[in-house]
Amino acid sequence: MSVDHRADVLISAQGLAALLASGNTPCILAVRSPDTTCPRPFETAPRIPGALETDMTVHFASPSHPQHGSRPLPTREAFQETARQFGLERDRTIVLYDHDGNLMAARAWWVLRWAGFQHVFMLDGGFAAWQAANGPITNTEPGPPLPSDVTLKDGDMGVLDADAAATLARSGVLLDSRIAPNYRGGETPPGAPPRGHIPGALNIPAPDNLTADGHFADLSVLRSMYAAAGADGTRAVGVYCGAGVSAAHNVAVLTMLGIDAPMYPGSWSAWSADPTRPVAIGDEPG
Numbered sequence: 001m002s003v004d005h006r007a008d009v010l011i012s013a014q015g016l017a018a019l020l021a022s023g024n025t026p027c028i029l030a031v032r033s034p035d036t037t038c039p040r041p042f043e044t045a046p047r048i049p050g051a052l053e054t055d056m057t058v059h060f061a062s063p064s065h066p067q068h069g070s071r072p073l074p075t076r077e078a079f080q081e082t083a084r085q086f087g088l089e090r091d092r093t094i095v096l097y098d099h100d101g102n103l104m105a106a107r108a109w110w111v112l113r114w115a116g117f118q119h120v121f122m123l124d125g126g127f128a129a130w131q132a133a134n135g136p137i138t139n140t141e142p143g144p145p146l147p148s149d150v151t152l153k154d155g156d157m158g159v160l161d162a163d164a165a166a167t168l169a170r171s172g173v174l175l176d177s178r179i180a181p182n183y184r185g186g187e188t189p190p191g192a193p194p195r196g197h198i199p200g201a202l203n204i205p206a207p208d209n210l211t212a213d214g215h216f217a218d219l220s221v222l223r224s225m226y227a228a229a230g231a232d233g234t235r236a237v238g239v240y241c242g243a244g245v246s247a248a249h250n251v252a253v254l255t256m257l258g259i260d261a262p263m264y265p266g267s268w269s270a271w272s273a274d275p276t277r278p279v280a281i282g283d284e285p286g
Contacts, residue, residue: 004256009121011122013124013132017135027145028097029095030053047137061111062074069244094117096109099127110157115152159262165238169199174200175202176204176268178242185280195281197280197286206246216252231261237259238263243267244265
């Protein structure tokens with residue numbers, strides 16, 4: 001019997017509407033980043049009523065670091081302050097959405113799960129799905145939430161460092177969630193970091209997880225796609241990307257399939273900054 005944990009990761013627009021109507025008001029976080037397709041300025045952009053503004057690069061990451069990559073994980077202390085700032089509580093449902101096929105929201109989902117929050121869901125299809133379901137929309141940002149006194153604890157999201165990622169690429173399955181040209185790599189100008197992938201890694205671009213309308217594909221489709229890369233639950237699996245953002249999207253899919261998969265947060269931005277690390281180029285794992 002195939003495992004189906006989709007409901008542990010995603011909430012539909014209809015499910016969110018029902019949750020709001022029930023009086024069990026979730027904390028809704030709109031996840032932005034410099035790369036989002038959400039209209040600017042964010043403060044007056046159309047939003048789900050009550051959704052709080054978050055910046056994936058600020059609230060769910062630390063500043064870029066040569067050894068830790070472009071989007072390192074936040075420190076526990078910093079993220080605890082963020083969680084308190086947004087009024088997050090351990091027993092309250094948290095719903096995340098973006099305008100980008102959950103490619104931004106997935107990083108926030110991962111960090112919240114890593115920090116021990118269990119009731120965290122991404123809105124399947126994002127803001128477009130809410131619009132299509134005729135959910136209420138406002139252009140007014142809500143006032144600041146009441147802060148909480150939540151204390152973080154270890155969650156259930158595993159973390160890989162560079163050495164563990166390199167080992168897993170040979171002993172198990174290491175998935176690279178970047179788009180194919182970035183995985184393939186090639187020549188770079190003098191002084192620029194190398195382009196390519198961790199030797200042994202296989203490529204499943206995160207956008208391939210989605211249908212044309214931005215929803216996650218049926219689990220039968222995703223299961224076949226991941227099994228073709230060896231991620232079928234019989235071998236250890238890990239994921240990386242460029243900077244630990246789109247990798248979270250693939251981790252979310254694997255979670256839906258009942259497969260635990262740690263993430264290498266530093267990803268290619270950290271790997272390629274170390275000149276001693278090997279680089280594979282081309283369409284083959286290497």
